[in-house]
Amino acid sequence: MTLIGSATGRCLLFAAVLTLWSAMPAHAQQAPTQAPAMLPSAAVERETGEDLPLWRRTLYKTLTYQAAANAADVLVFDLLVGASAATTTGFFVVNAATAAAAYYGFEYAWQNLGPTLDETTEQTIVEKTILYRFIGVGRNFTLGYLYGGGAVTAGAFAGLNIVYDTSIFLTNEYVWDILRPERTP
Numbered sequence: 001m002t003l004i005g006s007a008t009g010r011c012l013l014f015a016a017v018l019t020l021w022s023a024m025p026a027h028a029q030q031a032p033t034q035a036p037a038m039l040p041s042a043a044v045e046r047e048t049g050e051d052l053p054l055w056r057r058t059l060y061k062t063l064t065y066q067a068a069a070n071a072a073d074v075l076v077f078d079l080l081v082g083a084s085a086a087t088t089t090g091f092f093v094v095n096a097a098t099a100a101a102a103y104y105g106f107e108y109a110w111q112n113l114g115p116t117l118d119e120t121t122e123q124t125i126v127e128k129t130i131l132y133r134f135i136g137v138g139r140n141f142t143l144g145y146l147y148g149g150g151a152v153t154a155g156a157f158a159g160l161n162i163v164y165d166t167s168i169f170l171t172n173e174y175v176w177d178i179l180r181p182e183r184t185p
Helices: 002-027 054-081 085-113 122-148 151-179
Strands: none
Touching (some): 054 085, 054 122, 054 151, 085 122
């Protein structure tokens, strides 16, 4: 039990460090630069209405969401499975990598293809959350099955994940898309 607790503790510490690190760039804003007048269409990103380039804003959103979501995932996984420190650490690494890749890809596509930030409402955030949950449930069931050892554990992990991860996702979206911490007056 001590090994599991210490592995979970290290994972939570890592998540806290990621959270603090992701908040640092907000304090060191640079003056906005002018974009070139003509760029090839493949390189043009949708205007976010903020000082941050789209890729950087998406990266920061990914870091803030994943720090909280991965910490919660490790705690729930540890409670459900009670695995060894090596299994919990392996789960954390794979979960963090796959979750960050899935979220970043989804968020970047949404920012380019979905409504603009000025068109974002609570309704569009709910629609976005529901769409992302399909990705999250499939990924979490797979990880629960691979690391938890069976369909029952995988189903329990994915089911619990729907509850807590949806609230984390909604909070992250609301802060970034409604409150917009980087928005200039």
